[in-house]
Amino acid sequence: MNAGSRIKNRMQKLRGTLRRKNAKGSFYYRLTVANGVRKEFALKTTDELEALQRAEELDSIWAAPTMDVAAAQINAMKGFSRQAQMLPLSEGWAKYEIHPERATPHTVSEQLSYKTTYEDFVAFVTTPGKHHTVITSVAELNSKVAEEYASFLKSQAQAVDTHNRKIKRLRKIFDCLKDYYSGENPFRSKTLLRNAREEQATIVRRQAFSKEQEQQLREVLADDQYHVMNKPEIRVIYYIGMFTGQRLKDCVLLQWQNVDMERRRIWVKQFKTGKEVTIPMAAELHAVLKEAQAWKEGQYVCPKSAARYNKVDRNGKSVGVNLINIDVLRVIRWIGLEPSVAVPGRSKKMTVYGFHSLRHAFASFCAEAGVPKAVLLSILGTDSEIADKYYTHVGDAAQQQAIDAVSGTMNGKSDRDKINEALAVLKNNFDITPEYREKLIQILS
Structure with a gap:
């Protein structure tokens, strides 16, 4: 043989x-x-x-x-098999928590989201059901189980990004538990992720405030008939957002040591990116900050709002950001705008107007005024995607000029319109004076 x-x-x-x-x-x-x-x-x-x-x-x-x-x-044996022992799913999180390669999110909220995502997965796969495989140990994990859970998530009314975040969290968790199942991590399959194109039909997007709307915001914030907790501080926070383009957290937690009233400049180390930016102080912002000096106490420009924003629950998760956001949205409703709208296929509404709309407006105004993109980025932060959004467009006026060029009009007037105007001038004025001659030249040029 x-x-x-x-x-x-x-x-x-x-x-x-x-x-x-x-x-x-x-x-x-x-x-x-x-x-x-x-x-x-x-x-x-x-x-x-x-x-x-x-x-x-x-x-x-x-x-x-x-x-x-x-x-x-x-x-x-020398480790050619990774299946060393049986690990119940109920004990999986405890193993993951002490794994050296576990995820280390920057916020308590995201840390808790990892745990919640795992617990939701375990609750699904360990509960008997007609349309999915029931497993109780990590060793039983396979591609079919992962696909069934991804299908379940798709049936829930949630955003594409939310779905994908949950799959990626599970991917990371089971990467750390690879010693307890054989083969590849089934959550690494790209087919489990949803495509952003699924929401192409959703036309809802974050809106920038117009100059008129920002003026309305300033008016209601100064009007005593409108009430919100710590209103004087909320007014200051709005002004900081309007005239610096910074995010809500950076505005609420701005400290006096980063405000130079004499040189009229503000320094911000952005919480989200760690970028340091310095911004000249607009006259309107200088005026409200001067008023804020009257209640100056401690390090924060808006001490009561800062304390409210920094509030956490017993798990250390921030709950104050929602409290401040509710106050901010109340002001937006005062001027007749609805911050959120319902969208088909989602259980949660999508935000249209919020404090972040001030950042969009700041970028929009700079783009319309012809401010170089590099200058805007030096204020918003070099990784700002908002700048790309507004600097890919040259503004409404330039777009209208392009449409006029294609349709054979200029300033909204066709050649026939201009000729008719010229004829009207000639018909009503027999004696052509220099003034009318100049007017004819302007019309026909």
Whole structure:
């Protein structure tokens, strides 16, 4: 019997199936172990004979009298199989929390979101249902389970970004739990993610305030008939946003040490990006900050609002940002704007107008005024996507000029309109004076 026949003979005696995922890739061994559970082991070799030998070793392990003996034998091997022990899904989070490669979000809110995402997944896959596979251990995780959960998420009325964030969190979590299941991480499949094109039909987008709307905001903030908690401070926060283009958190937590009233400049180290920007102080902003000096106490320009913004719950999660945001949106409703609108396919409304609209307006006004993009970025921060949004357009006036050029009009008038105007002037004025002659030249030029 030749070598090829001997190898084929040995393969036929295996308890499972020896395979490779591509022609030149490493071998995997799939077999059914206790309780009918199917497992796949990465043999970490591209050599067929070596892979066969390791598969036979696995067969001898699973032929052990008890699972404990089998697990001990696997641990004694050189690690070509990652399936070292059974880990219940209920204990998975505790393992992930102490893993050195776990995610380290900057906010408590995102840290809690990781845990919530995992708990939601476990609740789904461990609850019996007609349309999904039920599993109880990390070892049972496979591509079918991941696909079923992704389909479930798609059935929930949530944004594409929300769906994708949840899948990516699970991807990271199970990357850290890879010692407890075989094969590749099923949450690494790109087919589980939703495409942004799914929301192409959604035309709702963040709106910039117009100059008239910003004037209305200033008026209602100065009107005593409108009430909101810490209104004098909310007014200052709005002015900072209007005349610096900074985000809500940067405005609410602005400190006096970063305000130079003499030189009329403000320094901001942006919380979101860490960028440091310095901004000249507009006369209107200088005036309200001068008023704010009357209540100056501690480090913050708006101390009561800052304390409110920094409020956290017992888990350390920020809850103050929502409190301040509610106050801010109340002011927007005072001028007749509805901050959010309902969108088909989503359970949550989409924000149209908010404090961030001041940042959009700032960029829009700069673009319309012909301020160089580099100058705007030096104020908003060099990674601002808002600048790209407004600097890809040259402004309404320039766009109207382009439409006029295509339609054969200029300043809204066609050639026939201008000729008719000239004829009217000639008809009503028999004696052509220099004044009328100049007018004719302007009309016909």
